[in-house]
Amino acid sequence: MDRQRKARPWVRRRRILLAAFGCCVLLAALLAWISWRTDTAIEKQIAAIRAQGYPATTEDLKKAYPPPPKAENAEERLGKNFHIPHATTSDEEESVLEKAWKTPSRSRFAEELRKNMDAYLTENADTLRKLYEAARQPLGRFPVDWQGKGAEYDFIIRSYKVRCAVDLLACEAIVAVEDGDIARAIESILAQLKLGNTLRDEPSCESQALRYKCHKLTCHVIQRMLGKDNLSDKHLLQLADMLRKGEYPEGLTRALVAERALNLMKCDQPKRYFYLPEADEYIPGSSALFGWALRTEVVYGGDLTFYLSAMAKLIEASQHPTAQATLIGDNIQRELVTFRRAFSMMCLPKNPIRELAHDQVELRETMTAIAAERYRLANGKLAENFSDLTPAFLDSLPMDPFDSQPLRFRSDENGYALYSVGNNLADDGGGNDDVVFRVDHPS
Numbered sequence: 152m153d154r155q156r157k158a159r160p161w162v163r164r165r166r167i168l169l170a171a172f173g174c175c176v177l178l179a180a181l182l183a184w185i186s187w188r189t190d191t192a193i194e195k196q197i198a199a200i201r202a203q204g205y206p207a208t209t210e211d212l213k214k215a216y217p218p219p220p221k222a223e224n225a226e227e228r229l230g231k232n233f234h235i236p237h238a239t240t241s242d243e244e245e246s247v248l249e250k251a252w253k254t255p256s257r258s259r260f261a262e263e264l265r266k267n268m269d270a271y272l273t274e275n276a277d278t279l280r281k282l283y284e285a286a287r288q289p290l291g292r293f294p295v296d297w298q299g300k301g302a303e304y305d306f307i308i309r310s311y312k313v314r315c316a317v318d319l320l321a322c323e324a325i326v327a328v329e330d331g332d333i334a335r336a337i338e339s340i341l342a343q344l345k346l347g348n349t350l351r352d353e354p355s356c357e358s359q360a361l362r363y364k365c366h367k368l369t370c371h372v373i374q375r376m377l378g379k380d381n382l383s384d385k386h387l388l389q390l391a392d393m394l395r396k397g398e399y400p401e402g403l404t405r406a407l408v409a410e411r412a413l414n415l416m417k418c419d420q421p422k423r424y425f426y427l428p429e430a431d432e433y434i435p436g437s438s439a440l441f442g443w444a445l446r447t448e449v450v451y452g453g454d455l456t457f458y459l460s461a462m463a464k465l466i467e468a469s470q471h472p473t474a475q476a477t478l479i480g481d482n483i484q485r486e487l488v489t490f491r492r493a494f495s496m497m498c499l500p501k502n503p504i505r506e507l508a509h510d511q512v513e514l515r516e517t518m519t520a521i522a523a524e525r526y527r528l529a530n531g532k533l534a535e536n537f538s539d540l541t542p543a544f545l546d547s548l549p550m551d552p553f554d555s556q557p558l559r560f561r562s563d564e565n566g567y568a569l570y571s572v573g574n575n576l577a578d579d580g581g582g583n584d585d586v587v588f589r590v591d592h593p594s
Contacts, residue, residue: 193418196459205466206412209297216295216354216409223291225349247271248318251325252371256378257591260329268326275319282316286342290349302413306355313350314361317343321368328375333386336376343369344393351402354409356500359402363510366397370517370588377524377590378566384528391521397514403507404469407500411462414498418455454492461487461499473508473552480504505574509586511552512571516588519549519558519569524590533562559585566591 200207206215221227247267254260260268272279293309295302324339347365350358373390376382461483468476480502487495519537522544526534534540537548537557549558551571559570561581566589573584581587 193415193455196415196455200411200415200459205408207415208412209302209416212295212297212302212354212409212412216297216352218294219292223289225290225293228288228290229285248322251322255591256375256589257593265326265329268322272319272323272326278316279319279323282320282342282346283338286345290345292349292352295353302355302409306353306357310350310355310357310361313346314364317346317361317365317368320346321372324372325375328372328379331379331381333376333381336372337386337389340369340372340390341393344397351399352405353402354405356403356406356410356503359406359503360506362402363506363513366394366510367513369394370513373517373521374588374590377520378592380593382524384525387521387525387528391518394514394518394521398511400469400473400507400511403503404466407462407466407469407503410498410500411459411466414458414494415455417498418494454494457486457490457492458495458498461495465500465504468504469507472555473504473511474555476504477502477508477553508552512558512573512586513588515549515552515558516569516571516586519545520588520590523567523569533567536560 197207201211206212218224247264250264251260251268254264259265293305296305320339320343324336324343327333327336327339343365347362347369350362353359376390464479464483468479471479483499484502487499519540522540523534525544526540537545537560541547550556551558553572553574554576556572559572559578559581561568561570568581568590569588570581571586572578573586575584577584579585
């Protein structure tokens, strides 16, 4: 009896150890089962996307978007000469450009503003020269590093560089317009558009948004040009030819497809995208644990399903007429506000189809204004309506991408305005939310 009593504490300890071991085994089995179910769920999503003919992984993206040949590599063309203009990195120089756009087209720049613009251009004269040299040859497109975070970093850094370069060229163009140097202004506009076109096929919503900005700056410069009396029909034809191939909705479709694949890989391989070396220093393995927990929550919390469903709708919508597509994009944004899941809120683009619609409006209004100026030069008066411009100056009547109706037109004693109904879909006569392209003729 005494021996049995003495053995009992060890028996209890063994039982406790066995129970603890059994719990660990069960926990490990449960975690393995959850990981397997998560892997299976993600693999099914990947297979479904591939079945539609779209890339779903970084390996698929490498095949879909291979590096450009050397002759078409924009990075090779621009090379080390593709510097960031120093002046555009400060708030002061940004305000110079903002003030320039706010100056009415019939007014000359304030003396201090003009001095600042001249100083900005002088400081970056060497960069301008190199940009012009690069723009005189085909620029092609940039290569993309699809490994880990490489693609996203590429897009961000490249977008910043291109934006700074385009701002510099836009400043050069509006100064040339102010000086009446139409040839220099047109050369600057052509260089802007060529730089923007290096992003034409880049599969990134951020890159497409920057391409739209290039168009916007170009259209603003042309708007100032059309208010002058020193434009010939030849100049106007040059401008029209530059803008004719600007609309490219397929670029947005490509961008949405690629971003969906990249974000799906964040769920499939979270450690490559959410590595936290600082946390691992304090708690070894915490990055892997965080990635596993995030992956599991995204898959089982319905976040991934919502994200992929929303992206599928956006991809399909981007291939439909813009007026219909913007409504789909608006519905997704409303659902996102209600759903409020971290992954979807972080990864879903903020209604890129509306950005596409604004880009189409800018281009169509500018093309129509150019056609109206050509008509005015040929007939000595403004066209009374759009039908007078076709087919001699326009191939077809320009449609408003927001409501699929013809763009609106109104004129007064100082000039005329073309406008779209904009986001609110209401004709406000060129005010409120309308997107307006105004041309003022010299008095």
